[in-house]
Amino acid sequence: MPPLRPGDEAEVRLDLTLRPQAFGDFVGQRKVVEKLHVFVEAALQRGETLDHVLLAGLPGLGKTTLAHLIATRLGAELRATSGPMIERSGDLAGILTSLKRGDVLFIDEIHRLPAAVEEYLYSAMEDYKIQIVIDQGVHARTVELSLQRFTLIGATTREGLLTSPFRARFGIFERLDPYDVADLSTIVLRSAALLGVEIVPDAAQMIARRSRGTPRVANRYLARLRDVAQVRAGNRISAKGAVEGFALLEVDEAGLETLHRRILGALVGAGGQPVGLKTLAVSVGEEEETIEVVYEPYLIQEGFIQKTPRGRKATEKAFLHLGIDPRSAQAQLF
Secondary structure, rough: OOOOOOHHHHHHHHHHHHHHOHHOOOOOOOOHHHHHHHHHHHHHHHHHHEEEOOEEOOOOHHHHHHHHHHHHHOOOEEEEEEHHOOOOOOHHHHHHHOOOOOHHHHHHOHHHHHHHHHHHHHHHHHHHHEEEEEHHHHHHEEEEOOOOOOOOEEEEEOOHOOOHHHHHHOEEEOOOOOOOOHHHHHHHHHHHHHEEEEEEEEHHHHHHOOOOOOOHHHHHHHHHHHHHHHHHHOEEEEEEHHHHHHHHHOOOOOOOOHHHHHHHHHHOOOOOOOEEEHHHHHHHOOHHHHHHHHHHHHHHHOOOOEEOOEEEOOOOOHHHOOOOHHHHHEEEHH
């Protein structure tokens, strides 16, 4: 079961249903949530707009949810867009000039902003002013427009792609880390209650262990196991039902989905020798960026693959996970 891409209708509906409505409802990321809550409360007490916020971390860890919580606590309107949707500075100018004082502008995947658009944001973030070009050719002239003070919240899965001048303009920077099993179990139990499905603690633990440290994945698995329970088990997810559901979804005990195993299979097929990202993407039929952002981090984190200057290579753990003796595979290669 491939992961849903950001913006997929099913994922959006699920996120809206299960999204926490206040900081106190947010499970996990305790230090990050505590700091953001303090910064927001301080801004409210001073009657000022919140400093610009940059949230970094892997997909599904709660960056968008935190942006909504910040806007809600500030009592501000949140305007949401994404880096790929803003192609020209004129597109951004239209958004910025429509913001009211205190509004929150949320830009997801902010590292994908074109360079010219990113630079256009500099004066907006620092001085709350932008330059607009009127007319063309010899008659062209620029007009400076003042903006209402606003808060920009940027979310990125690729912090390293942001330029240093851009990062420096964010007064608040927080990185979100993968969740532990205990927090994910709590999230699953809370989500099950919201979805109106009964789940035993052992099944919640099983979902948590296979969710690769990601609440979005945990909620997605819960939703699919709910479907299985509704059809086969009277709307109750038992431990046995969870095992059967994961078998149907083709998610193994390590939390690896079909494409994870295909990636490992391609690397194992190389006998443990390094494989370039482009070659790997062709081998498994997936985009390079999707492999690098969605699938690879967990495989590296769990010690299934290693990144080297020459490419990715399978570890002994990857061979063993696929039931292959690493020594015999390397012997066959040579």
